[in-house]
Amino acid sequence: MRDKPTLPACQKAAIEDLLDSLRVEAGLARNTLSAYRRDLEAFARWAADRDLAQPGAANPDDLIDYLGHLRALGAAPATVARALVSLRLFYRFLVAEGEIKSDPSARIPSPKLRRHLPGVLDTDEVDALLASCQGEDPLLQRDRALLELLYATGARISEAVGLSSEGIEREFQVVRLLGKGGKTRLVPLGGRAQQALRIYLSQGRPRLARADRAPEVFLSRTGRPLTRAAAWRRVRQAALRAGISASVYPHALRHSFATHMLAGGADLRVVQELLGHASIRTTEVYTHVDADGVRALHRLYHPRA
Numbered sequence: 001m002r003d004k005p006t007l008p009a010c011q012k013a014a015i016e017d018l019l020d021s022l023r024v025e026a027g028l029a030r031n032t033l034s035a036y037r038r039d040l041e042a043f044a045r046w047a048a049d050r051d052l053a054q055p056g057a058a059n060p061d062d063l064i065d066y067l068g069h070l071r072a073l074g075a076a077p078a079t080v081a082r083a084l085v086s087l088r089l090f091y092r093f094l095v096a097e098g099e100i101k102s103d104p105s106a107r108i109p110s111p112k113l114r115r116h117l118p119g120v121l122d123t124d125e126v127d128a129l130l131a132s133c134q135g136e137d138p139l140l141q142r143d144r145a146l147l148e149l150l151y152a153t154g155a156r157i158s159e160a161v162g163l164s165s166e167g168i169e170r171e172f173q174v175v176r177l178l179g180k181g182g183k184t185r186l187v188p189l190g191g192r193a194q195q196a197l198r199i200y201l202s203q204g205r206p207r208l209a210r211a212d213r214a215p216e217v218f219l220s221r222t223g224r225p226l227t228r229a230a231a232w233r234r235v236r237q238a239a240l241r242a243g244i245s246a247s248v249y250p251h252a253l254r255h256s257f258a259t260h261m262l263a264g265g266a267d268l269r270v271v272q273e274l275l276g277h278a279s280i281r282t283t284e285v286y287t288h289v290d291a292d293g294v295r296a297l298h299r300l301y302h303p304r305a
Helices: 009-026 030-048 060-072 077-096 123-131 138-153 157-161 191-208 228-242 250-263 268-275 280-288
Strands: 174-178 184-188
Touching: 009 030, 009 077, 030 060, 030 077, 030 268, 060 077, 077 268, 123 138, 123 228, 123 250, 138 157, 138 174, 138 191, 138 228, 138 250, 157 174, 157 228, 184 268, 250 268, 268 280
Parallel strands: none
Antiparallel strands: 174 184
């Protein structure tokens, strides 16, 4: 029986440097860091067995061979996709640290799963949708804040319209969403969403609020809490103004959030937590998308952070 290859010291050191960076700078969860470690150490042992012990020794063909090796072992497409995400994160880190000159994983397409999710907007369409809600009208300011929130957090429309002012925490950096089954979760807000919410809450909302002061953030023109149906209509109207022909509805921004996060290299379990999914299998549907970059922080993952 063949002995398990030893993890080369140079590879181990590079992996530890990456994990330390993610732990300190990105604040990733222990389980997420453990998943990265398993993926990268498995690759490092495979590479060492092929005289590729140095972190920069592998080329794109080597990485493709490794992904094929995982498939031959019976790994699921989602597992192969996660391994590639880990490798991208590793090589992006090495490039940033000046350890290697180029990223061998940069042009390798992500595996696609069989399931396909409709209704995902590309980043240009998202930009156009958000840009359609500009102006000093309080309803437009509200709609811009709502759309930015939906895309920045992946919130369900019911979670967004149910958000209270007390649910915006840490100087607009985080929102507390009430999800299915009464479960709450904290989701970070990017800079664009923070700005849109600040403008709406300081300028637009006071012009909509009634004397009884509803606690909900998003109000109708009569000052009552915005309903799910009304929010859906406003999203559709924004899409028409933006000239987007695809069917756009509030969940499309949730789908786009998840797809774009994974395309940027976000860990699947991090996206699961942000979306409030009880099962990782629900989140795996989003891994059909081609991923072309890896970033560690939410603000680096997200196109409008």
